[in-house]
Amino acid sequence: MSEHVGLRGRAWFQALTGKNEPLAGDPGSVLASNSLLGNETSLFLCVVPNTESRFPCVRDGQVGLEEAYTLAIRVREVMAEDRDKPKSKKRPIIALVDVKSQAYGRREETAGIFLAAATSADAYASARMAGHPVISLVAGHAFSGGFLTHGYQANRILAFDDAGIVIHAMHKEAAARITRRSVEELERLGHEIAPMSYDVKDYAKLGLLYKLLHVENPLQPTASEVEIVKQGLIGAVQDARSGLTDLSNRLESDAAKQTRKASIAVRAMLEAQWKKS
């Protein structure tokens, strides 16, 4: 990890919304803003490191209790405000993702971080099912429970086409220890076996991504790059509105038809046997 997690998230939140401070009452680790995207207001959300956090295990950009509940509050606020609007007018929700992981702490486990994470995932998914286009932009790291809490319920996921993007279930050192492999062996396996890779180009092969976007330096967005990314997000919002509100699109791309062949086959087989039972 060559740079601190969260810096890219903050840089893009600022570039897209013009803001850089949490809303009143929110912890320093969650940035939220209702800002214009194209010609419609969208809710932007980002989790950033907060060295002052009263929770020691989230200070480096992990998603913990306060982060999860704050994200859920902000998402549900928008859902409530837009409840009576037609689907075409429901506000897009944009999750900027650059998170280290979920918090690995005893305080968090004792107070039930599993429920906090579930509450946030519930809010994002419920917003999506209610017709809000939910879009994630992976700007840096998207790890494990952190990503499940913030971003993975989106109906379109975008990522930068960049070596600093890491989307994974567990960081290399821990994954190597648990699967009794060396980091070198894990890296070699990653090149051969797409779901194990830490490279975003391999992630794209899984068919879970809507689009890869290219920027020269994700830490320092230029004005023209911000415009390109905005167009990418607007395109994703339109595409989400024209499709279903579930996650079925993740199995429909050409990449998914290759790499997630087994998922598709299992679903077909189960459906056939279900009908007969």
Added chain:
Amino acid sequence: MSTAENFPAFVNRKSFIELDGRARARSLFDEGTAKELVGPFDRVQSPWLPIQGVAPQADDGCIVIKGKIGGLPAVVVSLEGAFQGGSIGEVSGAKMTAALDLATKDSETGTKTAAVLLLETGGVRLQEANLGLAAIAEVISSILALRRHAPVITVVAGTVGCFGGMSLAAGVSSYVIMTKEARLGLNGPEVIEQESGIDEFDASDRALIWAIHGGEQRVGIGEADELVEDDAGRIASAIRSYVQAGPPSEYRSEQVKLNRDRIATLDMSKQIDPISLRKKWNGNDTTGGAR
């Protein structure tokens, strides 16, 4: 004198935990109604394990059985903790999501179909890493779609526990049933010790583990609904009553303000004492689990 009088009840009880994943699932159905779908003889196994020199299993550690519970249509998805720690890979994840989605489809067309998830799992299968994580995101989404129509009942019985991303699946379920032996949490003690050090969590301290993650505590602070003894009959009857109850009026994972306010009042300058937390949040007045 009959044996029932000579031996205490626990001697005669039939343990649920001692059953394997398939037998656990089968034990929940009305007699003669259970039918396994995509069973071992269909030989749908993980395509990713053999290429890594890991032996696959012909059901990928995920058992799907459809039938009736208390006269009502239901599907049980059981994770076999003995295979790869009950971990979620591409195939096991797809089986679970597909079963939930089919239950939703039936429910939408008039046949309300409940789902029971027997979760013995450490979460994502690291050999299938990103496909496991994606599958869990899809499982969560599918639970949320089904629970509006029919209850999704998670059972964490023991001894593997329910950890990692699958703890979020428990979190969004309509009801959660646990035994005293079971554990539920996002990060297991070993993971915390490894990531944050032994001062944060001593993974060899078993009393501490159960005081935090154990069934009594989770039910005691209101993060699970019911504590049931490890008895196949009692667990089946608890499940039956939730299937019959239908969806709850409010979901735990929608109580955002209540839970955020609870977190806001916690003193984070030191570790939280689990028993005091139970008193403070006062979900249920269960006893035990103290250290």
